[in-house]
Amino acid sequence: MPKQNTVFKDAYNRCLRLLVVGESLPSEPELCTLLGVSRTTVRSILSQMVEASLIEWNKRSKAVQRSPTKADFFPEHETSSLSEVIERTFMKRILMGGAEPGMQINELELAREIGVGTTSVREFLIRFSRFGLIDKRPNSHWVLKGFTRQFAEELTDVREMFELKSAVAFAGLPSDDAAWTELESLRRAHVEVLADIDRRYLEFSELDDRLHRLIQQASGNRFIIDFYDIIAIVFHYHYQWNKANARERNGKAILEHLDYIEALKTHRPEAVEAACRRHLSSARLSLMQSLSPTAGGI
Amino acid sequence: MPKQNTVFKDAYNRCLRLLVVGESLPSEPELCTLLGVSRTTVRSILSQMVEASLIEWNKRSKAVQRSPTKADFFPEHETSSLSEVIERTFMKRILMGGAEPGMQINELELAREIGVGTTSVREFLIRFSRFGLIDKRPNSHWVLKGFTRQFAEELTDVREMFELKSAVAFAGLPSDDAAWTELESLRRAHVEVLADIDRRYLEFSELDDRLHRLIQQASGNRFIIDFYDIIAIVFHYHYQWNKANARERNGKAILEHLDYIEALKTHRPEAVEAACRRHLSSARLSLMQSLSPTAGGI
DNA sequence: ATACTGCATATTATCGACAAAGAACATCAA
DNA sequence: TTGATGTTCTTTGTCGATAATATGCAGTAT
Structure with missing residues (x-):
């Protein structure tokens, strides 16, 4: 078809x-x-x-x-597009199944397994390759680099560089910028979820995504904004299958977000930078702790 | 076939x-x-x-x-792969031909024009999209964002962030790291070209690519290293068709490179940072000047 | 035992084909 | 005259097929 x-x-x-x-x-x-x-x-x-x-x-x-x-x-x-199906299946395999670094990825096999044509799988892998988790050997297979601690560190290093820059830019936005009203409505959403944290802690992921995207947007830099896609997909799938301590982790993160938002509202670069650093190093720590201590794969 | x-x-x-x-x-x-x-x-x-x-x-x-x-x-x-052919044709079109921002890109038309199947064009566009110059509208066309001053600024902003980090990391490499010998041989190559600059100034591009890649490598961060591909392709094609003042520009850049290399050899972060900044802002300036002053396209 | 050759098999890169989805244009109603 | 509908045409997303290329295994020469 x-x-x-x-x-x-x-x-x-x-x-x-x-x-x-x-x-x-x-x-x-x-x-x-x-x-x-x-x-x-x-x-x-x-x-x-x-x-x-x-x-x-x-x-x-x-x-x-x-x-x-x-x-x-x-x-x-039946309503999700083929690429979404492929993405889910693939992420499941490399984040859950025993997917060791160095493993070969085979387009044909993957296509057969998912039940789609090779073209779709190929296109997915090409798109996915920008996430730095796989490498192409032309005329041959793909190599899985693996969701390792090393990967997480490289990812968060860049993330911190970018977000600091974006956050400072955000603080400098003129007071009548639409971003401020969006920030305020986000703040309220945070407060609401926090008030009923025991039942609504799973809503944090969405808040997290919205807040960070809003902040990256202020950088006005497409590379910074696009990079957030990598963060988002990694965090999305990783925490979707790794809910250990989620309640506690998310509750803490919401408080950090509220601090961060307050800092942004001061328009003071130093305050923003401090809050941003605090939140990001805490996020980094959670991610690292959720990865197996020494081994490569997740 | x-x-x-x-x-x-x-x-x-x-x-x-x-x-x-x-x-x-x-x-x-x-x-x-x-x-x-x-x-x-x-x-x-x-x-x-x-x-x-x-x-x-x-x-x-x-x-x-x-x-x-x-x-x-x-x-x-007959020896260049299909994707190389597509890349060249496409870059020519968007960097030379009147390619205004907002223009629509049509897979089928592009494929017919180059004389290849649509699949290859599609795959190229997907791979190329990470360079931030085109955007996909699903189920519809691609949109050209254009090689504008805005693009150049966003690109160089990130470049400076990344290269500063890499350069400082480079300076901190242990003295027995292979990178130092590679750096020394690169230095000699610079001196050689400089000695005969009037005839060999076109060799600068290759030196530039090698030096900067060597430096990014020291970051040990795949995102930083991969990002250099964007810089490289943009500079490669842009200066390939824009040779105004090339002799003068390249001569100056070689001197900056030599300074930069000396600074790296001191292992002193401040010296490295200063030389790196000097060279990068000069490179940024050249790029900006080679773009038409106010208009959008190249 | 090791490394090369011969042969058979598997996978990739690319094409053309076709249904789904989008876009353009003519026609018609308020 | 504006905006909706009817109709037609174009383009995208996906598949299967096939030559080019890579890979695996059995046999053979050193």
């Missing part, structure tokens, strides 16, 4: 949530912006909804006939 | 230079390491050389019959 229609299915599911019995759906172009897809896809969705007797569609009128039931939704796993 | 046999042709050409009439070529495995290809390719080469009456081949004996003539070589342009 030349192309999975995951864009269609995902948009269809999201469109189901817009249905309100008695009302009519908006115009096609409006649905396009709402769902973030092209008109072609919107029209496929509408046709499908007619088939399912969810709406009656006649030119401009798209009258909703009934509320969607659970059965109307496409199963979740 | 599923695969260009450029590996074969390139290795064949290089193998031609190993022929000495009267002698025998080494064993197959030895040729493999010598040429950097697999035994299969080596054996294809040997067969071809038999066809061309260049050698007589019988098991272990590969007696050279005659010296190769110009006509024995494959034309140079």
Whole structure:
């Protein structure tokens, strides 16, 4: 099958949530912006909804006939794009399965294992190679460098360099910059989660991602901003499968974030730098501790 | 044609230079390491050389019959891999041709223009995207961000951060590290070129690449080392088509390099930092001046 | 025993093909 | 006249196929 229609299915599911019995759906172009897809896809969705007797569609009128039931939704796993599937499978293998440094990676084998064509796997590996975890031997296999302590150190070294620069730049933003309001709403979100930390500690990952991205943004430097993708993916998958002490770790980190945010608000470079250093070295320590003490792989 | 046999042709050409009439070529495995290809390719080469009456081949004996003539070589342009061809064509387009920021890039069109399949172009664009000059809109085109002053500034900002760190690390290398001997031989090469600068100023690019790579290496950080690829490709293509004041610029840069090298040899961080800063800000200035003063494109 | 050759097999790089998704243009309704 | 719809065309994402290249194994010469 030349192309999975995951864009269609995902948009269809999201469109189901817009249905309100008695009302009519908006115009096609409006649905396009709402769902973030092209008109072609919107029209496929509408046709499908007619088939399912969810709406009656006649030119401009798209009258909703009934509320969607659970059965109307496409199963979740059919809505993620091929590259997402490949990424998940691959990360699982190299972060969990015994993936020793030096191991060879075989495009064909990987493709067969995941059940996709080689092209998709190849493209994924090329994209993934910028994360510094694999190396290509042209005309031959890929070599896994492994998620080692060494890797974590190199990663966090650069991270600290970049984030210090970004944080200082952030502190220097004019007071009317939109980033400040975003920072304030993030601060509130932190406080909310902290108030119910025992039950909501898992929400920290998302806060972490949002805060750090917001800060990198202030650097105005695409290389710094892009580098954060590496941090994000590593932390995302690593902590997804490594939840030891998560409650404690996240609670501590939220407090550090709040300090960090306060420091930013002072606009004082020295204060920002100090708070930034504190948080980052604490993050580094957690990461290091979660890696097996001496061995290479995770 | 599923695969260009450029590996074969390139290795064949290089193998031609190993022929000495009267002698025998080494064993197959030895040729493999010598040429950097697999035994299969080596054996294809040997067969071809038999066809061309260049050698007589019988098991272990590969007696050279005659010296190769110009006509024995494959034309140079058939020896570069597809991705090299695509890279050159593409860089030419975006660094020379009127490539305004915001322009759309079309895989199919690019593929037709270069005369290759879409897959190769796609893979190239994915690999190239890490250089921060293009952005992908999934399910749609790529967007050219353009080789603008803004880009050059972001690039050199990170470069300076990284190289300062690397240079200081270099200064701290133990005296018996192999890097010091490499540095000394590089120094001599600089002096040699400088002595005949009027005729050899074009050799500076290679010296520049070698020196900076050697220094980044000392950081021991894959992200820093990999980042230099971006610098290298940008400088390589940019100055290849922009030779204004090259003699003067390169002469000056060689002197700065010599200072820089001396500073490294002192092992004193402050001296290194000062020389590094001097050279990098001078390099930044040259790059900026070679870009059109205000406009976006090159 | 070691290292090379001969042969068979596996993997990569590249292409063309095709459904899904996007984009362009003509037509039509308010 | 503006904006939505109907229609058509183009491009992307993915696959399978195939030559080029690499790799593994068995036999053979030193």
